[in-house]
């Protein structure tokens with residue numbers, strides 16, 4: 001299987017973790033042509049931001065709806081059907097077999113791709129053990145990736161720290177989408193498994209998800225342009 005044919009500019013996904021639609025629209029306007037792919041997560045979705053998906057899709061942008069679904073199969077399936085109607089490109093579910101199976105079946109025939117969240121990038125081994133898991137992060141990420149692949153999931157969300165190993169496991173069949181991106185010198189915040197944009201691309205990530213290093217920058221467009229340049233250089 002060949003590497004994914006992804007336009008370089010689409011590899012940066014900006015997380016619109018902002019309090020409302022007004023703030024999100026202002027950020028999108030500031031970023032202009034620098035960003036073509038946006039992520040809508042809890043904060044914006046719960047503040048009335050989901051209809052932005054359709055608006056952005058109509059204006060030629062791509063949208064990743066990051067709701068990390070996890071519920072009984074019927075509820076997951078009906079939720080996936082609703083998100084598919086919004087014109088989103090990606091939707092996340094947690095990487096539990098029942099959930100992934102329901103989501104993959106429900107997205108059939110739509111343009112929506114399902115991404116399975118392996119282990120959150122804010123978790124380290126200690127956090128997993130505290131949550132009752134016996135596996136460490138890398139073992140659980142790999143086990144979930146294998147299950148996701150068997151179930152026909154379209155892509156994986158992991159830290160870029162796992163990207164190289166995941167690429168070996170799933171080849172180029174699945175998209176690797178990596179949050180936990182921090183340009184050199186950027187504040188880590190609550191992220192524990194991080195990499196710079198250049199290192200993440202070199203490790204095999206297809207898409208980099210970046211929130212605060214762009215949205216909280218004094219000049220978000222300059223911050224996005226710098227990351228786009230780093231991605232371009234890493235791919236050269």
Ligand SMILES: O=c1ccn([C@@H]2O[C@H](COP(=O)(O)O)[C@@H](O)[C@H]2O)c(=O)[nH]1
Nearest residue numbers: 015041119120121179180209210211212
């Ligand atoms: O494992 C995960 C899954 C999702 N995310 C989301 O990505 C962004 C990262 O934002 P930063 O401000 O760049 O830390 C955020 O929306 C998370 O919900 C993740 O970080 N890790």
